[in-house]
Ligand code: SF4
């Protein structure tokens with residue numbers, strides 16, 4: 001797989017970044033050896049870029065998969081830590097869990113925050129800057145769903161990489177439209193930031209139009225890489241083909257949809273909005289969380305746009 005440089009960081013990555021969240025205990029909960037094998041397969045086929053987070057509990061998969069691999073790998077992680085001390089702990093505990101001496105990119109994990117994030121978490125950001133000076137991390141990033149945060153990051157010297165949510169449906173974007181997020185991304189790129197995009201498939205809801213969904217994000221000026229969650233060899237194979245610009249048949253696309261299910265993530269706040277949106281009676285509330293009846297769910301995707309927490313995923 002070709003490699004690209006993330007903005008001005010000098011970090012060389014595959015445009016397909018392996019998102020490790022969905023294989024972990026918060027979602028699919030694959031056994032460690034199964035997840036390890038999939039990551040290892042991806043490494044052998046040219047993916048060198050992996051994204052995770054302190055909260056995803058997926059470091060053991062990466063540690064196992066990267067052990068003994070001699071090629072270059074790039075690790076991106078993040079933490080919701082607010083203070084200097086908590087961020088320092090998040091980084092060093094992450095390195096210990098991974099058996100590594102540095103992170104390539106470490107983000108403020110700031111998905112749904114407001115534009116005061118850089119002031120509210122000044123201590124955590126200062127910690128990342130200090131760790132960069134010490135060589136413990138190579139680049140400081142911000143992972144966010146907010147248009148304004150991406151635009152603000154573009155203007156800051158201390159942010160090297162932005163990690164925005166963007167997809168062709170505009171699903172999950174905070175504080176603006178899809179096109180406004182595209183403008184903010186382009187602004188960040190023009191300012192020399194590396195751009196790795198997330199949620200190009202809108203939490204799995206664009207799985208039926210995979211190529212179009214990836215093409216939309218890849219064609220945005222300045223997007224260097226896209227983080228894509230993968231949980232099995234079929235997904236890996238088809239995503240590799242798409243990112244390597246190989247032809248894919250309809251049969252391949254059908255295979256990717258097989259065995260997928262709608263999942264309610266830990267971010268569900270139990271507001272109930274999705275229940276009214278489901279025409280098939282597949283959703284109910286149980287102990288303050290949405291619950292899916294998989295016998296009735298047709299994966300039509302009508303529930304997804306109404307969820308204010310971006311909590312419904314197809315995996
Ligand atoms: S994907 Fe469709 S059928 Fe399934 S729960 Fe959502 S709205 Fe209902």
Ligand code: SF4
Nearest residue numbers: 268269271272274307
């Ligand atoms: S709309 Fe989202 S937050 Fe509300 S109950 Fe459904 S899944 Fe949970």
